[in-house]
Amino acid sequence: MNSAILITYNEDDVVREALALCDSADYKVLHSIKQDFLQAPKYGISTGKIQELKDIIISAKPDVIVFDEVLKPSQNYNLASELKIEILDREALILKIFEKRSSNAESKFQVNLAQLRYEMSRAKEKVRLSRMGEQPGFMGLGMFEVDVYYNDIRRRIVNTKSKLVKVGKQRELHRQARKRLGFKIISLAGYTSAGKTTLFNFLTDEKQDESNELFTTLSTTTRRVSINQEAVLISDTVGFISKLPAYMIEAFNSTLEELLYADIVLVMIDASDTLYELQKKFKSCFKTLNEIGVESYKMIFVLNKSELLDEDYILEIVDKLGLREDKKWIAISAVTGKNVKELKKLIAKIFQN
Template sequence: MTLSKRAILITYPVEQAIGEAASLADAAGYKVEKIVTQKNLTRSRYGVGRGKAEEVKVIADKLKPDTILFDEVLKPTQAYNLASVVKVEVIDRERLILEIFERRASTTESKTQIKLAQLRYDMTRARESVRLSSAGEQPGFYGIGKYEADAYLLDIKRRVSALKKKLEKEVTKRQLHRNQRAKEGLMSISLAGYTSAGKTTLFNALTGEGKTTAASVFTTLSTATRAVGLQGDKVLLLDTVGFISKLPAYMIDAFKSTLEELSYAELVLLVIDISEPAHEVRHKLASSLEVIREFEVPESRIVYVLNKVDKTGVDDAFEKAGQLGILSSKRVIPVSAKTGFNLDQLRDLARSLLFETEKVQDEIGGS
């Protein structure tokens, strides 16, 4: 069993931010020994103020952690400057997410996607990282060593190009599968939502599968597809990678071959953990919709699935949905993927939206 790496976590003094950052740390295999909070994590020199950096150094001298986890995106100079003060490796939010992805990737496609995202991360920092690493030894600072900046950057570009070609083959393969489904008249439903909202639990409940589920983030990194019956009509149900706030464009792009299934699905079930406080639900819904809109999914295809009502109650779920302004869509349904509550009603709603709308359109076309 791999021992957890010990870490000090620097994050915002907000409960939601602390909880999410701690979940990310745990998923990446870090044991958080101390949480340090700061209102502003984007200051120019260290990410935090000099005084806070010195405070972290005092804590680090005492606890001797393996890593400082920084819950924001840092420029190489900021990571370097902070590491110079605390004398411990500094890992920012993006790199932490990449570490989780690397741990969780299980398919050839997802491993290729992760490697592409890692190279994109390195590419944006290559020149500055090389300059800084040659200026002096820093704990764990990217490990670039004696590479010349241009040679290093060229090597990254070559590897990115090769990985893109690999993923293009996956895109072609998926398109062939979609074409085959279309010939067979099969419609598809995609599950989407913030990480840990319960998408995979819902997938298992609707399909009878036993896909791995966990309370930790990013359990699912690759698409799973299964056929399900809706009162005699067969459709395909797809589980996709979860979303998270501040996910950079290059990471979304790396997962494009997986997430683009959202664009082609006749219906997208947007799974929301409605048991959380209203402000957290609002934040996570906004982050999820931001990604969904990247793939040009029209509002008319989205069903808002208010999951985990076993933890909160139906009335509370509807009250939060009203606060979020999504009740007007009339495609809102409270469920519990864990207990099975309202799943038959969810199936009925999906069938109605997919087949009865299609039937009406056929009748109009034939009249």
């Protein structure tokens, strides 16, 4: 695992999400710096913070700096050359996660397209700056080279789009191949930092002694659990991300494709969010799952972190989210294990039908 210093905003839920994103991208966060403002023109962070950052880098020796805001290429360049370390801004970090988790040809091309769009928007600024003549050698590139670079990205975008059209038709075959493994599959979905990985670990840690050749070949995000003495596969999927830029939505949705293999989708909800956040995230999650074709009867809505809340409040959440009518829900804690047994019973019951 690589290491990182995280620079993020000074708000608990934002910090929690940023840490969970770093975790998904396989970065161990050695130190977090929390700021009220991350859009200073030169470095994103205020100039006065630079010396402190340098000292932290010397003592912690991270591989990268994760900057939890979108940086312009000039800001990224200024920071990287001042600190002599690679800088990943929020969008670059998200793209790394998608890249790591794209599992089929279609989603690989979708992620590639998003990466090219990321570069394109930055190339535009380079072209603009070099045309203004103020910075003819912007980032070591002359005007001619900037044009070549820009046109190259444009060509690759066209190319990737045409590959996407061809590959789209292979999807159905993949899905059938996975089904033939013959195991029931449970997938975890929901926003980043809702507690998917914590529940995944809680459910699978109990079973680590049993190894089986077939299972050792699975990715680290798919493992086996026993439900009612039956072996079942559980997989931890890419989390929904707040403030996802529009050009990344298709790449994200394509990484969710694996949810279509699932017999049950556990929709993890951080019940300790504010009611406003809860409703907003719930709506967006439910809508996306519907759009990619996950059927409602397969979903169990898991209100996690419920050990932090009292029963009456949990029922209020259930009402506000409209879970009472025809939806299956359960309040658990992935940390204390509260109601996890009941969750397993609910899963077993659905499998029986």
